[in-house]
Amino acid sequence: MTPSELAERIRVRYPDVIVARGEATVVVDRERLLETLEDLRRDEELRLDFLSSVTATDWPGRTPRFWVAYELHSLAHGHRLRVKVGVPDEDPSVPSVVPLFPTADWHERETYDLFGVVFDGHPDLRRILMPEGWEGHPLRKTEELGGVNTRFRGAFIPPVDRRTT
């Protein structure tokens, strides 16, 4: 199915679907995320049964602040669909899709680690890339690049734009 055909097919059930640059993207409420993914997987014509990736983007100052993006792929049909969920700053949580796609386990841990988005119902939501005692979520736009304490004689590395030497 081409992205436009795919979009036309699901538009009845999910009106918020667009096609841009050869990719179909559908936006759903986080309350409906699980049933949507289950439905997209069960539908014989869609069969979106492979989850490639889960990640987020951070847009401070906008509503919603975070967008969590799920890249779905159908092995039988070869088409792709991106499902996006808006996540507000004051309650940054989405239901975990691990019960549907075990592969989401590490992807969700990574998104939690780097963005601070909480995945409700995740079996083991811990940091995965950053050290356990790390404070903050480095891929948020409000976090600077650099500016960390090192363990070497109390040295401090300032953020890149404030380094003098």
Place this chain on the structure above:
Amino acid sequence: MDETGRDPLSVTELRQETMVINMGPQHPSTHGVLRLLLELDGETVLSCRPIVGYLHTGIEKNTEYRTWQQGVAFVTRADYLSCFFNELAYCLAVERLLGIEAPPRAQVLRVLFCELNRVASHLVWLATAGMELGAISVMLYGFREREGILDVFEAATGLRMNHSYIRIGGVLMDLPDGGLDQIGDLLQMLPGRIREYESLLSRNPIWLERNVDVGRLSAEEALLWGVTGPMLRAAGASRDVRKDEPYSGYETYEFEVPVREGADCYARFEVRIEEMKQSLRIVEQCLERLREPGPVMVEDPKVRWPAQLEVGPDGIGNSVAYVRHIMEESMEALIHHFKMVTEGISVPDGEVYEPVESPRGELGYYVVSDGGHRPYRVKIRDPSFANLQAVPQMMEGGLVADAVAVISSVDPVMGGVDR
């Protein structure tokens, strides 16, 4: 029997407790800094927990602070054994945002270097897998042959690894003089050598003992865990991004996607060996197409990198003629150069997900632009990251000695996993 009536050597009298051991992060067979927490009952692995993150360098965050063109130099360092694939996926994503396409010759060069890179990467896998299972000679041969491929890379890009060769809008520069012949020599030599190493191992009783029926992962399990690449194809699923969603003209090349049904470490060995042969087939077709000259970068001055580069005795740098042009002849050229190098290109806002078939599976780049001169977000979907999740599934219930065979059959590159 001692005086209390216990037999100190009796197995049934031993206390029943499990042992938890750390394998890695500093362990010669964990391919870098992978750490496994193994719970053992004697020699049997009861549970396995992979722990990653020791090589996290913040590549994704760093790209947000640099220009679009500089992003190439960051992403090539993620999965350092498949540099060209990272560069390609990133550039294809940015090009799709820009709505441009690289010229045909650049696309052939991209395919050429990616396929040579696949062979180089699989040779490292063959070498390390052999070494870990006791076939030291294969380790020496594998690294030796890979060095021949890296020589080609060095001649063409200036660097053995982390090339930054594939650029937005094309490639850095055309092949050097004698480049085609150098690759032609490789093609003369490599297929025979690969067949030789295959025959060294494929009927070797120790190799069979260590690999057949070890680390089984069915296609259904693989898909649930997001496993792609040779591991999935060794379980009978014919999935290859090059065939299913062709990019860079892959639909015009003749090659096969090797598939095996064994779903064990041995099937993965067979798939990778066969993939190397298929990659060399593609390289051969690339060489045919490269006989015709042509541009290797788009013409649009708003996109193309302004400097003309050349490989000198100390590596790659600006060509002397170009430096003279901007410094002594043309003020406009100097201004344009300055703007392109400091500010870089701007990319229309939007988002794309661009998958390519790396030696380890589906390597995807999710790139978001807000219309500015820097990427707003670059997410690397690294195949090793997803593939490693399936390690407990393959290892639990097996022997601890097989843990080594399982990891090497996954072929993880921690630079890509941790980014």
